[in-house]
Amino acid sequence: MSLETQEKVKSIVLNIISDIAPDEDLSHLDATKGLRDQLALDSMDFLDIVMELRRRHKVEVPAEDYPHLATLAGCVEYLTPKMNLQ
Amino acid sequence: MDPRYDAIVVGAGFSGLSCAVRLGMMGKKVILIEKHKIFGGLNSYYTRKVDDRKVLFDSGLHALTNFCGPKDRHLPLGKVIRQLRLSYNDFKLCPQKESKISFPWGSFRFNNDSQFFFQNLKNFFPNEMNNIDQFCEFLKSYDEFSQENFKAPFIDARDELRKFFTESRLIDVLLVAPLCYGSAREMTLDWNLFICLFRSIFIEGLSRPKAGIQGILRPLTEKLVDLNITIETGAAVTKYLFNSAGAVCGAQLSNQKTILGEQVYCSSGIASLSLVEDQKNLEDPITFVEVCLVISKKDLQSYIPWTLHFETLGDQVQYKIPTDPFDQNLLIWSCSANYLDPDENKGDEEEVSFLKLSLLANGNFWIKTEAETYQQQKNELLSYAMKLIDERFPGLKEKIIGHDAFTPRTIKKYTGHHGGAVYGGREKWKDGISPWKNLYIIGADQGPPGIVGSMLSGITMANQYGFISTTTSSELPNELS
């Protein structure tokens, strides 16, 4: 996993979050802390992250894997091998 | 070849519109079927000539419940806006001025600051002071949308309120608005639904989109177009199609088209699905007649101080299907002139507003009666409304520019709901699963009533069955699909 791909994945996730929660300030996000608490996301918003990953990037996240998406760092770790970023 | 869709959504009321938008956002191929030419269902609009001008009538809208600010994303309306990726500013919400609940023995004002209402209750019922505080504390800790509470079996709200309060009059004050704005049962409603409605009216509050119902319909319709959703209007579903395994696989339309689809989301009410069932044992539903008077905004404001007025003429709330064509105990008034418009003075001084009077009605009578008695009763309804207005606001009658009225027959004709039902049947299908595989229930028979409630219903059912259930089921790996 190159650092570059990880950065790409991170910006993909941030892009999705900024579309779902347009008025949130994402610049101070702590990658290791829960997204839910920092951004007041609820389970419906979480579904939107999964939905956009599927729609835009053809990545499937089964429900049992949702906990992997709890933090930004978790998202990057879980999604990087699943994404085809050639 | 017949076109094939991932999802067929039946009905372009607020539940169907929201459901279709959500499914479209998931990347699904969606068709929305509406038997009328106009969207909105129970809450739609039409134009009619009054004097020489064309007046735009909202066919339902009294007030939008669940008021929220632009940052209140955790509240139901905030969630709806966010899930549908609408912009808060599109709605141009004008909050209510002040509303009122009255009985012959007392009257209670409320606005969008719930403390004002609770203080008025405490002043009138000083012995209940602590109980009111306890009720408020309870509300703070209760979550009506949690799985456990939402899906709980029926609990009588009156019984629960008796555990908090000793004065039965106070219980009536608390019950009347939630009953009128969402109960499919007589005299009482489910406890969880009561809390949901109580919060939506008194804690979150009331508002009105500046452009009326079109203020919400328009941005929703634009979304449908952006998402490339196929729209079929002026065609009704006449029959559902089943595959050899007994699951729904499509629909037959009144224009002879056949639509095939993997899933169907239906908002026309469980009773309408008796296209496939026995029609006889259906209960009479809660339904209303309404008189709508067109009056200039300025005139209305000078006569009427409130936004809504729930007026009970007897000592106790009588929320019952009348044996007469319309009820004369409980008057539900709404006045569209009394919302706080941020750019009030920029507007046209000539603007017209609506004074509406809604009364519980005997749906059976209005639907079955012959044309002549129907017209006669409609005239009687109008005279009754005029008499009430004359008693309460002498002089206002002369200011009326035009009027219109609708009855359960109109509701049935325009929405297809059995008996002209406004809040669905008494039994709810809370998980949205119908007796027919692949067919899901959305709208008043599934989720909370009202505009915001039905939007939430469409959204949650789309999330549940259009998305979650497909992600949990074992899927083909990407390369193979």
Ligand SMILES: Cc1cc2nc3c(=O)[nH]c(=O)nc-3n(C[C@H](O)[C@H](O)[C@H](O)COP(=O)(O)OP(=O)(O)OC[C@H]3O[C@@H](n4cnc5c(N)ncnc54)[C@H](O)[C@@H]3O)c2cc1C
């Ligand atoms: C007079 C009145 C005033 C109201 N005022 C308010 C208010 O002020 N605030 C509020 O929040 N709520 C109000 N409501 C309640 C609110 O309108 C409803 O709860 C909500 O609109 C229900 O939406 P729905 O999508 O579930 O159903 P509906 O709006 O009934 O939608 C069902 C749609 O399905 C279509 N349809 C039916 N059968 C078929 C078929 N076979 N094929 C194709 N299409 C079909 C119908 O034409 C309709 O468009 C009011 C209701 C009424 C009647």
